[in-house]
Amino acid sequence: MNGKASRKYDPGTRLLHAGLATGVVLELLLQAVMRVPPGVGQGVDDWHREAFELHSHFGPTVALLCLLHWVWICLPWSRPGVAYLFPWLRTDQRPVLGREFRALARLELPPQETLSPLAGTVHGLGLLAVTASVVGGTVSYLGYYTRVPVPNLVLHWASLELVVTSWLVWAFVIGHVSMAAWHRLMRRQRASRAASST
DSSP states (O other), rough: OOOHHHHHOOOHHHHHHHHHHHHHHHHHHHHHOOOOOOOOOOOOSSSSHHHHHHHHHHEEEEEEEEHHHHHHHHSSTSSSSSHHEEEEEEEEHHHHHHHEEEHHHHHOOOOTTTHHHHHHHHHHHHHHHOOOHHHHHHHHHHTSSSOOOOOOHHHHHHHHHHHHHHHHHHHHHHHHHHHHHHHHHHHHHHHHHHHHHO
């Protein structure tokens, strides 16, 4: 994040975002190679199983980071705050969001140094997808590891919800990285054009 962009976000938001993003990517990578055993201590003890164990035991850390992120962005001194993540809920932001979507269709990105309703929407929807995944993972963890009496039907639907939302989270991670790379490329092109014109 460059200096101008980093001033848009307070240090707590940046730290929690970085921690949550790192945890989510690790969880997604582990989920891609893991194999779920039939029960605690059962199944073949191989690297697929180890990936599942790591995924399962690292999940509560990601859940805690997600909870802390939500708490932090709801605090009044958080910058830019929770309202930035859901601009479509504010009538004054909807026209700006519409203009930014139309500009994106023309392959124009919003300026990186301003708070963009489009970027806020992407971050907000990504956080909702991560939160949904965390909820499914927490229910599964409680039923699988702690023996909390979670009905089998609830465990089944929680695991299905976890699979579906993890695919949504993959889409947001790929989109987030792609947009960051695109921003960087566009910034370099503008800088090289400015340097060559002087």
